[in-house]
Structure formats: structure tokens, C-alpha cells
Amino acid sequence: MGRTILVVGAGKSTSYLLDYLLKKSSAEQLKLTIGDLHPENIPSNISSHPNCKVVQLDIFDDSARRKLIEHCDIVVSMLPPRLHIKIAEDCIQYKKHLVTASYVSKEIEALHEEAKANGLVFMNEIGLDPGIDHMSAMEVIDRIRDRGGKLLLFESFTGGLVAPEHDTNLWSYKFTWNPRNVVVAGQGGAAKFIQEGTYKYIPYQKIFRRTELVDIDGYGTFEVYPNRDSLKYREAYGLQDALTLYRGTMRRIGFSKAWQMFVILGMTDDTYIVENSEGMSYREFVNLFLPYSPTDSVELKLRHYLKIDQDDIRWGKLLELNLFDDTKKIPLKNATPAKMLQYILEDSWTLKSDERDMIVMYHKFGYELEGVKKQLDANMVVLGENQTFTAMAKTVGLPVAMATLQILNKNITTPGVQIPIGKEVYQPILKELKSYGITFNEYQVPYLGYNPDSIGN
Numbered sequence: 001m002g003r004t005i006l007v008v009g010a011g012k013s014t015s016y017l018l019d020y021l022l023k024k025s026s027a028e029q030l031k032l033t034i035g036d037l038h039p040e041n042i043p044s045n046i047s048s049h050p051n052c053k054v055v056q057l058d059i060f061d062d063s064a065r066r067k068l069i070e071h072c073d074i075v076v077s078m079l080p081p082r083l084h085i086k087i088a089e090d091c092i093q094y095k096k097h098l099v100t101a102s103y104v105s106k107e108i109e110a111l112h113e114e115a116k117a118n119g120l121v122f123m124n125e126i127g128l129d130p131g132i133d134h135m136s137a138m139e140v141i142d143r144i145r146d147r148g149g150k151l152l153l154f155e156s157f158t159g160g161l162v163a164p165e166h167d168t169n170l171w172s173y174k175f176t177w178n179p180r181n182v183v184v185a186g187q188g189g190a191a192k193f194i195q196e197g198t199y200k201y202i203p204y205q206k207i208f209r210r211t212e213l214v215d216i217d218g219y220g221t222f223e224v225y226p227n228r229d230s231l232k233y234r235e236a237y238g239l240q241d242a243l244t245l246y247r248g249t250m251r252r253i254g255f256s257k258a259w260q261m262f263v264i265l266g267m268t269d270d271t272y273i274v275e276n277s278e279g280m281s282y283r284e285f286v287n288l289f290l291p292y293s294p295t296d297s298v299e300l301k302l303r304h305y306l307k308i309d310q311d312d313i314r315w316g317k318l319l320e321l322n323l324f325d326d327t328k329k330i331p332l333k334n335a336t337p338a339k340m341l342q343y344i345l346e347d348s349w350t351l352k353s354d355e356r357d358m359i360v361m362y363h364k365f366g367y368e369l370e371g372v373k374k375q376l377d378a379n380m381v382v383l384g385e386n387q388t389f390t391a392m393a394k395t396v397g398l399p400v401a402m403a404t405l406q407i408l409n410k411n412i413t414t415p416g417v418q419i420p421i422g423k424e425v426y427q428p429i430l431k432e433l434k435s436y437g438i439t440f441n442e443y444q445v446p447y448l449g450y451n452p453d454s455i456g457n
Contacts, residue, residue, distance in 0.1 A: 003029050005404060006072035008057065008065075008087060009079040010036040013101070013127075013177075015388050017076070017397030018046050021404070025051035028405065035068050043388075059083055070094045076404055077102075084108060088122065095120060099404050101127030101396050109417055116416035123412070125419040126403045127396035128359065129158035132380070132433070133247075134233075134419055135399070135426035136440055137363055140378060141237060142423065144367045151242050152373065153366030157214060157224045159250025160392050163356035163383050164219070170317045172252030174349045176357035176384070176392045183342045184270050185249065186228060193230035193246040202226060205263055208256040212248070214362050216379050217441070222360065224248040225256050236421055250360055258317045261306055262341060265289040270338035277335040282321075282328045285340055299324055321348050357384040359391040363440075366447055373447040378440045398436055402429045 005021060007014065021032050032049075034042060035057030047054045057064060059079060069075055069090040074097040077087045081102040088107075091098045092114050104124045115122045125131055133156050141151060161167075162174040175182065186208070190201040202210050211223040230247040239245055262268050266289050274280070274288065283298055290301040308314050321344060322328055328347070330340050351357060359382040366375050384391035403425065406412045412425055420426055433439070 003408060004031045004033060004072040005074050005076060005408070006033045006035060006068055007076045007078065008035045008059070008068075009077065010034050010039075010042050011078060013393045013396045014078055015390075015393045015397065017078070017393075017401045018052075020398060020401040022046065022049050022052060024405065025049075028409075030405075030408075033068060033072060035065075059086060066090050066094070069096055072096060074099065074404055074408055076100070076400060078400075081105065091115075091120065091122070092118065097121045097123075097407050099123045099126060099400055099407065101125070101131060101400050103130060104417060104419060112417040119415045121407045121412060121415055122417040123403050123407065123420065123425070124417065126399050126425075126429075128160075128392065128399075129361070131399050131420065132395055132438070133158055133361060133363075134236075134421050135430050136361070136378065136380070137237065138421045139426055139430055140363065140365055140376060140442075141239075144365065144369070144376075145238075147369060149367040149369040149374075151239055151365065151367050153244040153364065153375075154237070154239055154242055155244065155246045155248075155364040156362070157222075157248045157250045158359070158361045159222060161250070161252065161358045161360060162351070163358045166351075166355040167252070169348065170313065170320050171255055171258065171349070173255055174351050174355070174357070175346065176351065176390055179342050179346055179349075180338075183268055183338050183345070186225070187268070187270070189228060191226035191228055191230075193226055193244075194242075195244050195246060197243045200226075208260040208263060211256050213253070214250065216360055216362060216381065219358075219360065219381060221253055222250045222362075223253050223256055224250050236419060244366070250362070254313065258314045261308075261314060261318070264306065267337050267341045270336045273334045273336055274340065275334065277330060277340055278333045280330050280340070281326045282330070282344055283324050283326045285330060285344070286323050288337075321345065351387045351390070353387045355387060357390045357392055358382070359395050361440075375445050375447040377443045377445055380438065380440045382438055394436070395438060398433060398438070399429055402432050 021030060032052045034054045037058060039054045039056050042054055046052060059065060075087055075091055077084050077100045084100050084102060085107040088098055088111055092111055095118050097120055102124060137156060160176045186204050190203050191207050193200050207225050211225050214222050214224055225248055227247045227249060230245050234240055234245055287298050290305055293301055330343050332339055332343060361380040363378045382391040382395055406428055
């Protein structure tokens with residue numbers, strides 16, 4: 001019986017994924033092969049497991065990659081999104097199922113008919129966001145529709161944050177995920193959504209100034225800024241008639257207003273390189289973006305440029321990042337401003353080994369049932385254990401692992417390129433996630449429609 005799972009890429013988000021598959025490996029007769037560029041970084045309790053084999057894999061070595069894919073039954077790709085296509089094309093050639101946590105790219109989408117013709121399940125967007133957000137939303141949407149209800153409004157927000165007890169900096173933020181994604185968030189086109197029947201388009205330079213507030217029971221108030229394209233799920237969710245469709249990212253209050261400083265300065269730009277980046281001090285980096293003055297200090301120029309005073313909390317946030325330090329150097333060669341900023345932020349925002357992260361997800365459903373407008377709010381909070389077993393790794397890795405096993409066990413059989421919005425996918429996975437403490441609290445609240453104090457009015 002062929003039961004070999006190939007996991008390609010064993011980075012930060014795979015601790016729970018690998019743990020789950022290996023714990024089930026004997027009962028389910030699974031063999032796990034892990035292909036990674038740096039196998040030496042894989043913890044020994046995983047690499048020494050009797051049902052696990054670890055191999056060094058350079059994804060650009062075509063013959064080595066194809067050989068591994070040819071000899072497995074299903075592939076889990078945890079690579080950066082742009083590299084999935086190589087794996088996906090091999091999966092078509094060798095007729096193997098594929099699972100990823102990434103957004104469906106145009107290149108992967110183009111393989112739909114071939115995957116379908118070969119009876120292959122190409123499951124994408126089965127992590128946290130995208131992933132748990134799709135499954136939990138569809139579970140409620142289907143429930144409302146099955147009762148004869150009509151959806152009027154859907155809002156969905158997710159944040160990867162730091163647990164309250166380790167919220168120790170002025171930004172109330174630490175990296176729990178790929179730092180690069182945080183630095184370039186919102187770029188590459190306007191944020192698009194629909195609110196009360198009106199289309200809204202927010203350009204990148206305004207995204208972090210158009211925020212909405214959300215309360216989570218027991219955890220206080222958060223702010224939300226819009227994701228790039230909320231409208232692409234309209235069809236998938238069957239929300240063509242909904243008046244409001246809005247997806248966003250959650251942060252603690254004050255983060256977005258402070259982040260906007262980097263946007264205004266141009267520090268998040270990833271389109272050009274700074275020729276003399278290597279060895280540049282943090283202070284020199286800041287000065288790159290400021291006008292020349294023979295008399296004013298970098299600090300004075302920055303405050304003047306951003307129109308902020310010394311007693312502004314945002315000024316404290318900049319000082320906290322050591323931005324004006326002349327002794328701290330950036331070791332990156334020919335780096336873009338975004339990469340240089342990322343280096344500086346990682347210096348301050350990296351989780352310590354005993355620190356815990358936190359995932360917060362919030363959905364709002366407005367619907368009409370028997371002529372009455374109603375509203376259902378649902379939220380999920382997951383706390384991590386430590387720097388390795390993070391809430392982020394748990395909420396991304398477990399759905400990926402569960403879907404992989406469900407496909408192997410022929411419980412998920414619908415072929416083609418897909419996201420987890422069908423009952424055959426979300427029902428068993430949401431049920432199993434509950435046993436790992438990943439659950440939603442639901443609240444029936446008065447229907448408010450859209451909040452006139454929030455964005456979009």
C-alpha cells in the first residue's frame with residue numbers, strides 16, 4: 001500500500017505539520033520523506049524518527065526533485081509560493097496529489113483541467129489565512145443558506161500577533177511569520193472591497209490610514225487594515241449578491257498609524273536596490289530618505305518631515321527600533337529599502353525562545369432570515385507554546401497535515417485545483433481541529449450593517 005508523503009521545505013511553519021504526520025505514521029502506515037535545502041536544521045526528534053527520511057534537496061535540481069516526487073504518493077509543498085509551480089508540474093507528470101497553504105497562482109490555476117483529468121486533488125489555501133478562514137466561513141455560510149437565509153454582509157479579519165504577556169514593545173508586535181510578508185504587505189495594487197453595495201479602492205499609500213476597530217472578548221480592541229483583494233472570493237463563497245465583502249489584517253491599535261511612517265518615507269519600497277547598502281548604519285539608512293540639511297540632525301529632519309513631535313507615541317516607536325544608532329550596521333549587499341527595513345525590524349521584533357505568539361480571527365456575517373435581518377459574529381484565539389511550537393505553525397500546519405491524510409485516505413476525492421470551501425473538506429478538518437483547541441466562539445448580535453465610524457463611509 002503506497003502511503004509515502006513528501007514534504008518539500010521544512011521551515012518555521014512546519015513544526016506541527018511534521019509532528020502530526022509522524023504521530024499518526026504507525027497507525028496510518030505512513031512513510032514521511034522531508035526534502036529541504038538545509039536538512040541539518042531539522043530537529044533530531046523528527047529526523048531520527050523510524051518512519052521519517054530526511055534528504056537534502058535543492059528545488060532547482062530537476063532530476064533530484066522529480067525522483068523524490070516520482071516515488072511518493074502525495075506532495076506537501078511548504079516552499080515560498082513562487083516555487084510551487086515546479087512541484088505542481090511534476091505532480092501532473094507523475095500523477096501525484098498536491099497540498100499547499102498558499103494562494104492559488106495563475107500558473108497553478110492553469111493546471112486545473114489536467115489535474116482533474118488525472119483524478120488528482122490539488123488542494124491550496126489550506127493553512128490559516130487562507131485556510132481556516134475559508135473553512136470556518138463556509139461552514140457558517142452553508143448553515144445560514146441551509147436554513148433558507150440570504151447573506152448580506154461578510155467581513156473576515158486575521159492577525160498573527162504576540163501573546164498578551166509577551167506584548168513588551170510599543171508596537172505591540174513581533175514577527176511570528178515570514179517577516180518579508182509583513183514589510184511588503186499591501187503592495188502591488190489597490191485594496192479592493194465592497195461596502196454597503198459601494199466599491200472601494202484604496203491605494204497602497206492610504207491602506208494603513210483606513211482602519212476599522214474590532215473587539216475580541218477577553219483580549220481587548222484591535223484595528224484592521226484592508227487586504228489587497230477581498231473581491232476574488234465573491235464567486236467562491238457564492239456572495240455575488242452580498243452588499244459588503246471585506247477581508248483584512250488585524251493588529252493592535254496604533255500599529256498602522258506608526259507603520260504609515262515607513263510607507264511615507266519610502267522604506268517599504270522593494271523595487272530598487274541601494275548600491276551602498278552593505279555596512280550602512282541604521283542612522284544612515286534613515287537619512288537616505290530625508291532632505292539634506294547642513295545644520296539639522298537626522299532626528300530633527302525626520303520629525304519635521306513626518307510632522308511629529310517628541311512626545312508623540314510614534315516617535316517613541318521609532319526610537320525603540322534603534323533607528324538613529326550609528327553603531328548598528330546592515331550587512332546586506334545590494335539590498336532594497338524593504339530588505340534593509342526588514343533586517344532592522346528583525347533585530348527588535350524576533351520572538352525569544354520562551355515567548356508565545358497569538359492568532360486572532362474574526363468573522364462577521366449579516367443575513368436575512370424569514371424577513372428579519374440578523375448578525376452572527378464568530379472569533380477564534382489560539383495561543384502558541386513557545387518560539388518553535390507557535391500558534392502560527394499550529395494553525396497553518398495542522399490543516400495542511402489533516403487535508404493530506406484525508407486525501408490519502410480517499411475522504412477528499414473531488415479532483416482539480418481547489419481551495420477548501422466544500423463540505424467534504426471543511427467538515428472533517430474543522431471537527432478535528434477542535435480536538436486541538438482550534439475553535440470558534442459564536443455570538444448572535446443585533447444586525448448593525450456597516451459601522452458608520454469605520455472605513456468606507
